[in-house]
Amino acid sequence: MxxxxxxxxxxxxxxxxxxxxxxxxxxxxxxxxxxxxxxxxxxxxxxxxxxxxxxxxxxxxxxxxxxxxxxxxxxxxxxxxxxxxxxxxxxxxxxxxxxxxxxxxxxxxxxxxxxxxxxxxxxxxxxxxxxxxxxxxxxxxxxxxxxxxxxxxxxAEPAAVAWRAVSQAGDLAGKRVLVVGSGPIGALAVAVAARAGAAEIVAVDLHTKPREIAAEVGATRTLDAADAEGIAAVDADVVIESSGNHRGLASAIAGATRGGTVVMVGLLPGGDQPVPIAQAISRELRMVGSFRFNDEIDEVIAAIADGSLPxxxxxxxxxxxxxxxxxxxxxxxxxxxxxxxxxxxxxxx
Missing domain, CATH: 3.90.180.10 (Medium-chain alcohol dehydrogenases, catalytic domain)
Known part of the structure; x- marks a missing residue:
């Protein structure tokens, strides 16, 4: 009624x-x-x-x-x-x-x-x-x-998505992290990675504004998404791919170190995607998806409240x-x- x-x-x-x-x-x-x-x-x-x-x-x-x-x-x-x-x-x-x-x-x-x-x-x-x-x-x-x-x-909700994505990579203490795509989810992943103790966080985006935001929440440096050589040189232990397009995923693979981990949280369109998967195989990259979240929102709320996730x-x-x-x-x-x-x-x- x-x-x-x-x-x-x-x-x-x-x-x-x-x-x-x-x-x-x-x-x-x-x-x-x-x-x-x-x-x-x-x-x-x-x-x-x-x-x-x-x-x-x-x-x-x-x-x-x-x-x-x-x-x-x-x-x-x-x-x-x-x-x-x-x-x-x-x-x-x-x-x-x-x-x-x-x-x-x-x-x-x-x-x-x-x-x-x-x-x-x-x-x-x-x-x-x-x-x-x-x-x-x-x-x-x-x-x-x-x-x-x-x-x-x-x-809290989008931060929980980022929290889950970062947690899929395991312990980040002392690690070098690359975040491809610095929109809201990417920027929040930067903040979560910083809280998790990453030693270096490199944020990538096509636009200046998202890179500025990423720097404010914990990125140690930023790169233009068009800088393919710079991205490949990052040699990251962990890459968070949050751009949601195949070019971003290609950059994530290129920027990962041998034996590194690529977490795919950006949702690509349905259907086949042109991705250099051979490079992921020859480098023995660990490729893992991350979809939404479960109870991570409770951890996020606590971290916002205690000031550890600014x-x-x-x-x-x-x-x-x-x-x-x-x-x-x-x-x-x-x-x-x-x-x-x-x-x-x-x-x-």
């Missing part, structure tokens, strides 16, 4: 995102009502805006966008689970459903039964959380420590909800922006 309406960011089709009034359904006993404060614009949100799809996840009906959100619990779950009303929370956007398909049970992020907020992978689509008020399972909510800056906490510079812009289209345009321009936030509370921006 519909009890009220709220204002939300809705993707209708390619090049058609609107700030609409949408119904707020009555919560089930295990669900809480959250007043969203900030939401970070992700690459998937941009794809739904520009193309009406993310890979094979195609919009078949209007869908609320957004999965990187923080806010305050307005109404706690009636069954007593989850945070109390008034608690500031971050949101873990994955919900797990039973499946007969095999996957490692200690890695639920690999389950095909996962539903992710703001995803058109299934129909009916899984509505996102870019709304002033949203109903969510209490199990998705992570209580934030007192005094944490909600704007910075809005980075990631504020990754946020470059914040827009009020009624300027969503401008926010999307800025977020899509990697030459001028890092992470772009939408502010859902009246007066914020």
């Amino acid at each position: 519909t009890t009220s309406t709220t204002t939300a960011v809705v993707a209708h089709r390619a090049d058609d995102v609107r700030v609409d009034s949408v119904p707020v359904r009555s919560p089930e006993p295990h669900e809480a009502v959250v007043a969203v404060a900030y939401g970070g614009i992700c690459g998937s949100d941009l794809h739904y805006w520009r193309h009406g799809a993310v890979g094979e996840s195609v919009l078949r009906a209007p869908m609320v966008l957004g999965h990187e959100v923080v806010g305050t619990v307005l109404r706690a779950a009636a069954d007593g689970t989850g945070p109390a009303a008034g608690t500031e929370v971050a949101v873990h956007p994955a919900r797990h459903e039973d499946t007969d398909v095999r996957f490692p049970r200690d890695r639920p992020n690999l389950s095909p039964g996962v539903r992710y907020l703001g995803s058109a992978a299934r129909f009916p689509h899984t509505e996102g959380a870019f709304a002033r008020e949203v109903v969510l399972p209490a199990a998705m909510l992570r209580a934030l420590p007192e005094g944490i800056d909600l704007r910075i906490a809005a980075l 990631i504020g510079p990754v946020i470059t812009h914040s827009f009020p909800l009624d300027e969503t289209l401008e926010a999307l345009a800025v977020a899509a321009d990697a030459s001028v922006s890092g992470k772009v936030l939408l502010a859902f509370r009246e007066g914020d921006g």
Whole structure:
């Protein structure tokens, strides 16, 4: 039963995102009502805006966008689970459903039964959380420590993606790390690698702005992505590939030392990719994928709260909800922006 309406960011089709009034359904006993404060614009949100799809996840009906959100619990779950009303929370956007398909049970992020907020992978689509008020399972909510800056906490979800990617490489203490692609995930990977004790971190990007951000959060030096000779000379023990294109992956392979590790967190398009895999074989590179995250968000929140993960510079812009289209345009321009936030509370921006 519909009890009220709220204002939300809705993707209708390619090049058609609107700030609409949408119904707020009555919560089930295990669900809480959250007043969203900030939401970070992700690459998937941009794809739904520009193309009406993310890979094979195609919009078949209007869908609320957004999965990187923080806010305050307005109404706690009636069954007593989850945070109390008034608690500031971050949101873990994955919900797990039973499946007969095999996957490692200690890695639920690999389950095909996962539903992710703001995803058109299934129909009916899984509505996102870019709304002033949203109903969510209490199990998705992570209580934030007192005094944490909600704007910075809005980075918890993408930082958890970066945290998992870095952890896939093992111990980084004293290692030389190369990060290819210094957008928000790459910059956050730089910060996580710095926290993990990497001795040297080289960040690569096509644009000056992302390289500047990477330097602010821990990169010891930066390189232009066009500098193929410089990248190959890095000779990194660990490479984090976060550009999400085949040229970046080729650079990652070229920049890795013999016997090194390449972690692939940037999601390449579907289909075959022209990658110099022979070089990876002859150098005995360890190539490992990294997809979303599991409980790493809890470690990220703790690290943000204790100050050991200073990631504020990754946020470059914040827009009020009624300027969503401008926010999307800025977020899509990697030459001028890092992470772009939408502010859902009246007066914020």
